Amino acid sequence: IAQKRKIHEGDKMAGRHGNKGVVSRVMRKEDMPFLPDGTPVQIVLNPLGVPSRMNIGQVLETHLGWAVQGLGMKIKATDLHIQNVLKEARTDASYWEQIDAIRDLYAQIEVLEAKVAEDVTVNHFEENEQIIALKTKILKHVEAAAQKKLDAMGGEARFQELKAIEAKYNALHVEFFDSEEEAPEMDPALVEELEAISKVKNTLNNIHSAEEKRVEIRKELESLGYDFDKYGMPKPDVAGIHIATPVFDGA
Incomplete structure (x- = not known):
């Protein structure tokens, strides 16, 4: 049962x-x-x-x-749209240029991270300033590309306009709930446009949220006496093995 x-x-x-x-x-x-x-x-x-x-x-x-972490995308095994992206990439060289640029940046990060030694007395890696700069550069690259795409789609104004239309049709569905008549549906083209803009908006929102969350975590740790400049962002325990974290001042 x-x-x-x-x-x-x-x-x-x-x-x-x-x-x-x-x-x-x-x-x-x-x-x-x-x-x-x-x-x-x-x-x-x-x-x-x-x-x-x-x-x-x-x-x-x-x-x-x-x-797709942080992109706000929901992946389904039958709905990856990979073929659509590849089809566009065959005629738009900028797709491959962006991929190559990001791949090169990650390659540089891997080379630098290989040289970073793990400090066994604290639960973190002492990241090289070049690594941090490259990671920030990648994030800014994604943010700029997403903002450019959002502007090309009509920006925040178009997004709010489509959300208002969606809310109108949602309200109609509530009105027709107990009726034998079918509620009118939103134009499929508008639904597709709203989904596309929402994905870009989610990307930007997730980037901004991550940046704000990092600032909040730093402030909270520093309020407890944690030396963020010296130790950086603490990392979680791995596989249940506890690695000693730095002692807070006054603890």
Whole structure:
């Protein structure tokens, strides 16, 4: 008999690629490992379950999730639109130029990060200033490209106009809820335009949110006596192994 309930320790989970395992711990969101911008991860998998079963699909999904992180995109296995992008790229060389530019920047970061030594007394990497500058440059590149695209689509004014139209049709759906008549639908072309603008807006919002969150985290840490300039952004524990964090002044 099917039963719907919250997950508990000891429950068995399985993915769509043959990957399976038993839940060992259920933790609070604030106790989970987190990304550099402070976003907590949803689940931590045992890495031994990947190479031993050759879960290529699981690895692919991990990289797809990484690729669209912060873009506000919802990925479906049947709705990736990859072919549409490649089709446009065949006639628009700027697609490949942007990809090559970002790839080159990441290549430079990898070379620099390989030279950065891990300080075992604190839970962080001492990032080289060049690495930080390159990462900032990539973020600014994405932000500028997104803003340019938003302006080309009509900007904030067009977005608010389409949202107002959408709200109007949503209200009509409520009115027709108990009626035998079908509620009028929003023009598919306008729906598609709104979705496209929303994706760009989400990209910009996520970038701005990440920047604001980083500033907030820094202020909160410094209020506790943490030397942010010396130690940088703290990193979460890895695989349950605790690496000592710097002692706060006065702690």
